[in-house]
Amino acid sequence: MSIIKNGASVGGLALIVAMALPQEAVGQRSGVEVWSANCGRCHSVQPPNRYMAKDWESIVTHMIITARLTDAEGEAVEAFLLSGAKRTGNETQAASAEPRETESLGSAASLRTDSDSGALLYKQQCVACHGVKGKGDGPAAVAFNPRPADLNNPDFWAGRTDKQVLDVLLNGKGSMPAFATVLKPDEIQSLVTYLRDWFTQNGGAYVVRTQPEH
Amino acid sequence: MTRRSLRVLLAAAVVVISGLTTPQSAAAQALTLTGYADFEALFENVNSDNSKFYFDNHHVNFIAVGKITGDLFAAAEVEYEHAGEEVALEYGYLGFTGIKDVRIIAGKFIVPFGRFNKDLHPTPVNKLPGRPLGFSEILPQTYNDVGLWVNGAKALNDDNRFVFDLFMVNGLLGGDGDGIRSLRDNDREKAEFGSDDNKAVGGRIGLEFPFVGFDIGGSVYTGKYAQDAADNSLNLTLVGVDASFQKEGFVLRGELVRASQEATGGKLTKTGGYLQASYMATPRFEPVVRFSARDMPSESSDASRLGIGLNYHIAAAGIVRVAYLLNMEKETFKKDNNGIVTQFTVFF
Numbered sequence: 001m002s003i004i005k006n007g008a009s010v011g012g013l014a015l016i017v018a019m020a021l022p023q024e025a026v027g028q029r030s031g032v033e034v035w036s037a038n039c040g041r042c043h044s045v046q047p048p049n050r051y052m053a054k055d056w057e058s059i060v061t062h063m064i065i066t067a068r069l070t071d072a073e074g075e076a077v078e079a080f081l082l083s084g085a086k087r088t089g090n091e092t093q094a095a096s097a098e099p100r101e102t103e104s105l106g107s108a109a110s111l112r113t114d115s116d117s118g119a120l121l122y123k124q125q126c127v128a129c130h131g132v133k134g135k136g137d138g139p140a141a142v143a144f145n146p147r148p149a150d151l152n153n154p155d156f157w158a159g160r161t162d163k164q165v166l167d168v169l170l171n172g173k174g175s176m177p178a179f180a181t182v183l184k185p186d187e188i189q190s191l192v193t194y195l196r197d198w199f200t201q202n203g204g205a206y207v208v209r210t211q212p213e214h
Numbered sequence: 215m216t217r218r219s220l221r222v223l224l225a226a227a228v229v230v231i232s233g234l235t236t237p238q239s240a241a242a243q244a245l246t247l248t249g250y251a252d253f254e255a256l257f258e259n260v261n262s263d264n265s266k267f268y269f270d271n272h273h274v275n276f277i278a279v280g281k282i283t284g285d286l287f288a289a290a291e292v293e294y295e296h297a298g299e300e301v302a303l304e305y306g307y308l309g310f311t312g313i314k315d316v317r318i319i320a321g322k323f324i325v326p327f328g329r330f331n332k333d334l335h336p337t338p339v340n341k342l343p344g345r346p347l348g349f350s351e352i353l354p355q356t357y358n359d360v361g362l363w364v365n366g367a368k369a370l371n372d373d374n375r376f377v378f379d380l381f382m383v384n385g386l387l388g389g390d391g392d393g394i395r396s397l398r399d400n401d402r403e404k405a406e407f408g409s410d411d412n413k414a415v416g417g418r419i420g421l422e423f424p425f426v427g428f429d430i431g432g433s434v435y436t437g438k439y440a441q442d443a444a445d446n447s448l449n450l451t452l453v454g455v456d457a458s459f460q461k462e463g464f465v466l467r468g469e470l471v472r473a474s475q476e477a478t479g480g481k482l483t484k485t486g487g488y489l490q491a492s493y494m495a496t497p498r499f500e501p502v503v504r505f506s507a508r509d510m511p512s513e514s515s516d517a518s519r520l521g522i523g524l525n526y527h528i529a530a531a532g533i534v535r536v537a538y539l540l541n542m543e544k545e546t547f548k549k550d551n552n553g554i555v556t557q558f559t560v561f562f
Contacts, residue, residue, distance in 0.1 A: 029372055029425075037424040041460060043339045043561075044530040055246040061287050062279040065309060065317050066333065068377035068422070070367045139462070142497050143530040 029124070031080030031182065034073045036128030036140040042067070045143045048084025048177045056081045084177020118194025121187055125179065134199055144175045151199045166192050245280035249291070250561035252337040262550035271297040273337060275304065285312030305358055316366040322401065324358045326365065326379035326418050327433040328454045328469050330488075331355045337559040341492050342521045343537050344555065346469075346506030348486015351515070353452060353471045354395040359383035361413065373425045378417065385414025385437035386450055391477035394450070394484070397439055412438040412447065420456075427460035439475070448476040463494030485509045492525075500525040502537075514547045532560040 029037075039045045051059060060081065064074035131138040134151035141148050149156050169188050172178030179188060251274045259265045275293040282288055290306035307321030326332045330349050334340055335356055349355045361383030367375045386397035414437025422429040432455050439450040451474045458467040470487035488506035495501060502525060507518035523537030535557040543549055 033425075037427075041424065041429075041458070042333050044527065044533075046530055050531075051246070054244040055248075058244050058246040058279045058281055058287075059248065061281060061309075061311065062289050064311070065287075065289075065319065065365055068365060068367045068375075068379075068420075070315050070369045070375055072369070073367075073375075137497075142494070142527065145529055147497075 029073075029076065031076035031078070032125055032128045032140075034069075035077045035080055036138070038067055038069065038073070038077070039063070040139060045140045047143045047175050048081045049086045049175050051081075051086060052088065053082050053085040056085050079182060080177065083179060083182050084172055084175070117187070118190035118192075119198070121183065121191045122194055122198075125183070125191070146175070148176075151195065157196075157200055162192055162196060165195065245278055247276060247278050248562060249274070249276040250336055250338050250559065251275070252557055252559035254343065254558075255556040257554040259550055260552050260554060264550075274298075275336070282308075285310055287311055304356065307363075315368055316364065319363040319365065320361075322358055322360045323363050323381075324356060325381060325383060325416075325435070326363065327353060327357065327416060327435055327452065328418065328471060329431070329456045329458070329467075330469055331357055332418075334467075336561075337557065338531070338533060338561040341465075341490065341500070341502045341525060341535075342504045342523045343535055343557045344521070344539065346486070346488035346490075346504060347517055347519050348471060348484075348488070348506060348508040349469075351393060351395055351508060351510065352473045352484045352486045353454065354386070354398050357386075357398060359385065359398075359414075360401050367422075370421075374421070374423045377420045377422055377431070379419075380415075380417040382413050382415045383437075385412070386439045388440055390440045390442055390448060391475070391479060391482065392440070394473060394475065397450070414438075416452075428458070430457040431455070433471075442478045448478075450475045463500075465492045466490070482511045484511065498527050500527065513544060516544055516547075518542045531562065532558075534558050 036045060048056075056078065060074060060078040063069070063077075064071070069077070126134075127138055128140045129138045129144065129148040130136055130151055131141065131148075136148040136150040138148065151157075166188065168176060169183075169191060170178060170180040179191075183191070252272050254270045254272050255267070256270060257265065257267045273293060273295055275291055277289070277291045279289045280287070287309040288307070289309065291304035293300075293302050293304045295302070303322060305321070305323045307319050307323050309320075310318040324332050330340075330346065331353055335345070337343070345355055359381075361381060363379065363381040365377075365379045367377045369375050384400045386394065387400040388397040414435060416433065416435035416437075418431050418433040420429060420431030433453065435450075435452040437450060438447040440448040442448055452471060454469065454471040456467075456469040458465065460466075466489075468487065468489040471485070473482070473484040475482040475484070486506070486508035488504055490502065490504040492500055492502040502521075502523040504521040504523075505518065506521075508516065510516055519542065520540040521537055522540075523535055526534045528534060535555070537555045537557075539553045539555065541549065541551045541553075
């Protein structure tokens with residue numbers, strides 16, 4: 001029984017050490033960042049619309065154990081994956097019947113606010129798939145077919161109004177997850193402002209002006 | 215700790231877990247079926263008269279995972295290997311997730327020793343077909359066992375964490391000096407080796423820096439595996455270290471395991487390890503190279519292997535791999551046993 005005794009002692013000691021470590025304050029990293037940085041360490045990252053919400057709940061719990069994530073990291077990843085989970089026909093119909101109200105978030109003019117926070121949000125929420133330069137080549141881009149949009153492509157912006165971009169951010173489209181449950185309305189406004197300002201120029205030339213500073 | 219006090223402790227743990235779990239309606243239960251499968255075309259002993267070419271349906275593994283109720287969770291993997299020739303339960307356990315950052319698991323699980331055995335062996339994850347040398351005869355991958363497992367993570371800051379796995383299992387069991395791989399499957403005390411009250415214990419601790427792309431860990435396993443003619447316990451101890459670094463599609467990974475096995479004829483020391491590099495050169499193509507080696511008590515069993523492969527990612531869930539495996543034994547024991555493997559693997 002000495003092995004049990006020694007094992008119990010070592011195990012108890014390790015648990016005490018683990019519990020005594022400082023409590024985390026996860027909050028600076030978004031779910032998509034945690035997803036991109038951790039899930040790709042062992043296997044190809046899977047896009048949110050690969051599974052339905054009920055499946056993601058079980059799979060994420062399984063992966064929290066397997067990948068040894070903290071609870072906060074697991075919750076952040078789950079929130080991100082659920083935001084873009086595959087929907088049943090009924091769920092899609094329900095979502096289409098009650099689209100989130102974009103007008104209540106403000107006019108295009110009022111969206112031109114707080115570009116700095118938009119840059120931070122782009123880094124937190126978009127870089128994993130769209131890449132630092134918006135080319136659709138982020139570390140998680142390989143998970144998507146079709147690949148994430150190239151935000152530098154003039155054609156991407158030519159046919160889209162701010163309201164349409166806002167609508168996609170809120171409700172998702174194709175493999176693009178919905179961010180209505182992940183971000184606050186004013187954060188989505190900031191993101192739209194940043195995307196337009198960063199990836200477009202006045203006069204219709206669609207190029208990247210600067211690198212993100214955050 | 216006596217056996218009686220251990221039983222009392224375990225019973226108390228079950229009661230505590232039951233009390234912490236909030237019952238929910240049956241409708242809250244969600245079961246998800248996933249898994250993976252692969253097909254291989256193998257050309258073995260390519261340079262010899264004994265060359266052979268054959269197909270293998272190596273794995274069709276079904277994985278069921280689900281939240282039962284509240285903080286209770288269950289997972290199981292049933293594997294059909296070699297076109298169904300071998301059917302086995304890879305793991306099947308109940309988990310309790312109600313303690314912050316800590317999970318308690320009971321049942322049959324893949325023993326959390328190192329990374330290859332626990333996390334990296336499934337074919338959709340293993341970047342080069344087959345096991346590295348040493349991860350069959352020394353760490354007997356896939357090593358699963360029945361017992362208790364406590365696992366968790368504590369954030370060091372926003373980005374990094376300390377992780378730990380602690381386990382107590384029935385343990386590897388067999389005869390004096392037997393090969394380690396043959397010691398597996400002690401799921402309910404192997405009848406031919408009698409009662410084995412001594413449980414094996416071990417675990418892994420690690421530091422993970424996912425946003426830097428670096429992790430490092432150390433593992434240990436120790437337990438009685440046999441008894442000699444005089445009824446003395448013979449112990450087996452495994453120690454291992456693992457590390458990986460990832461940056462923009464490049465992955466460098468290594469792992470080392472060493473076994474100290476007591477035997478009547480003297481201690482048997484066995485060492486094995488691998489170093490693997492891969493790079494996502496394009497969104498689809500990923501070349502891989504892996505060097506592995508084992509140092510065994512018998513010189514005739516020493517070997518090294520260089521594997522060179524190319525992976526084509528059809529999609530996030532499907533990969534075609536082609537690999538050449540160059541096996542190298544010591545000069546006296548040289549064999550013509552190089553191989554070519556083509557593998558198609560998917561997970562669903």
